Amino acid sequence: MKKNHLLAPGPTPVPHPVLEAMSKPLFHHRTSEFESHFADIRDGLEWLYQVKSDVITLASSGTGGMEACVSNLLSVGEKALVVEGGKFGERWTEICQAYGVIPDILPVVPGHSVNIIDLEAKLIEGKHSAVLIQASETSTGSKHDIESISRAIKKVSPDTLLVVDAITALGVYEVQPEKWGLDAVVTGSQKALMLPPGLAFVWLSDNAWNRTEKSNCPSYYFNLQIERKSQKKNTTAWTPAISLMMGLKVALSMMQEEGLENIYKRHARLSKSTREAIQSMGLDIFTKDLIAECLTAVEVPEGINGKDIPNKMQSDCGVTIAGGQGDLSDKIFRIGHLGYVDGDDVLIAVSALEKTLFSLGFKFDKSAGIAAAQRSLLG
Ligand SMILES: *Cc1c(COP(=O)(O)O)cnc(C)c1O
Numbered sequence: 001m002k003k004n005h006l007l008a009p010g011p012t013p014v015p016h017p018v019l020e021a022m023s024k025p026l027f028h029h030r031t032s033e034f035e036s037h038f039a040d041i042r043d044g045l046e047w048l049y050q051v052k053s054d055v056i057t058l059a060s061s062g063t064g065g066m067e068a069c070v071s072n073l074l075s076v077g078e079k080a081l082v083v084e085g086g087k088f089g090e091r092w093t094e095i096c097q098a099y100g101v102i103p104d105i106l107p108v109v110p111g112h113s114v115n116i117i118d119l120e121a122k123l124i125e126g127k128h129s130a131v132l133i134q135a136s137e138t139s140t141g142s143k144h145d146i147e148s149i150s151r152a153i154k155k156v157s158p159d160t161l162l163v164v165d166a167i168t169a170l171g172v173y174e175v176q177p178e179k180w181g182l183d184a185v186v187t188g189s190q191k192a193l194m195l196p197p198g199l200a201f202v203w204l205s206d207n208a209w210n211r212t213e214k215s216n217c218p219s220y221y222f223n224l225q226i227e228r229k230s231q232k233k234n235t236t237a238w239t240p241a242i243s244l245m246m247g248l249k250v251a252l253s254m255m256q257e258e259g260l261e262n263i264y265k266r267h268a269r270l271s272k273s274t275r276e277a278i279q280s281m282g283l284d285i286f287t288k289d290l291i292a293e294c295l296t297a298v299e300v301p302e303g304i305n306g307k308d309i310p311n312k313m314q315s316d317c318g319v320t321i322a323g324g325q326g327d328l329s330d331k332i333f334r335i336g337h338l339g340y341v342d343g344d345d346v347l348i349a350v351s352a353l354e355k356t357l358f359s360l361g362f363k364f365d366k367s368a369g370i371a372a373a374q375r376s377l378l379g
Pocket of ligand 1: 137
């Protein structure tokens with residue numbers, strides 16, 4: 001028998017009460033029963049987002065939420081400034097291209113956070129309808145300072161919308177859509193929300209809702225205005241992912257029970273203990289500036305084939321982590337610690353990593369990582 005441990009930066013482990021809620025017999029969605037559950041869910045989402053207005057639920061993976069932002073907020077031929085610091089930044093560019101929106105790319109060296117002076121200089125150069133960015137760039141472990149970026153945009157280009165992919169940030173560390181003056185914030189179900197993939201969430205500011213009136217990009221399934229009209233009445237335009245939403249209701253109440261401050265503290269503790277373990281093993285953290293607490297990105301040590309690390313951790317230890325994406329595919333590996341994860345999961349990941357590196361011939365102090373993680377977790 002081998003026990004499996006899902007410690008990737010998405011999908012993340014699903015708690016038992018959530019699985020249970022999703023396994024209940026199906027019921028019809030055009031009923032007062034569904035509407036009553038959806039009313040609770042909408043309240044829970046507003047709590048999670050810390051907002052006073054509609055968080056729209058879509059039946060899609062997170063990318064659908066990103067696409068909805070581009071197709072509802074922008075118009076064909078308009079320019080959007082895309083902060084591209086990794087695979088998910090590139091996704092914004094590709095979505096723009098699919099809709100005829102012109103991406104003006106601000107490249108960021110992978111593993112670094114965007115320099116705000118560079119961002120301001122770009123914004124001053126030309127008329128950008130929006131800035132498209134990740135709060136946490138999951139492919140590199142970096143986070144961008146969204147609060148300062150929002151302030152900078154308001155200073156140099158106040159008509160530009162700030163559209164944030166917060167898919168591995170919301171429910172991990174502080175993101176304040178209203179307080180920071182953000183315009184669109186997207187998340188997905190399979191990261192911090194402790195659910196299987198299949199739901200995306202989008203919140204828009206009043207300015208962004210006004211912009212949806214002017215957008216001329218085609219949209220049908222992801223028409224946010226049509227969804228808002230339905231969802232204000234606690235129903236959805238199309239058939240909702242009923243079972244996932246029943247799981248969502250339970251996941252949100254688990255998060256509310258823990259409290260946002262405690263959720264942030266837990267992720268910070270998991271991030272710190274993982275990082276200290278990695279460094280004690282003589283490995284280097286890939287992320288250079290601001291480190292997102294959702295995952296730890298590690299440089300593959302010299303002499304080791306990068307893909308062997310996640311592959312062997314999976315086959316020998318049943319521990320799922322992630323390799324690098326794109327150009328980073330054999331240069332880094334990424335340990336996820338977001339969502340339904342605690343300190344013991346970090347110990348499992350570090351222990352499996354030590355076993356794996358030992359078997360691959362890497363020379364290091366054999367239990368230094370696990371000792372450092374335990375020391376950090378015990379505080
Ligand atoms: C997971 C993730 C996404 C969404 O990807 P899907 O596969 O469509 O769910 C988007 N952006 C970031 C930063 C992510 O981590």
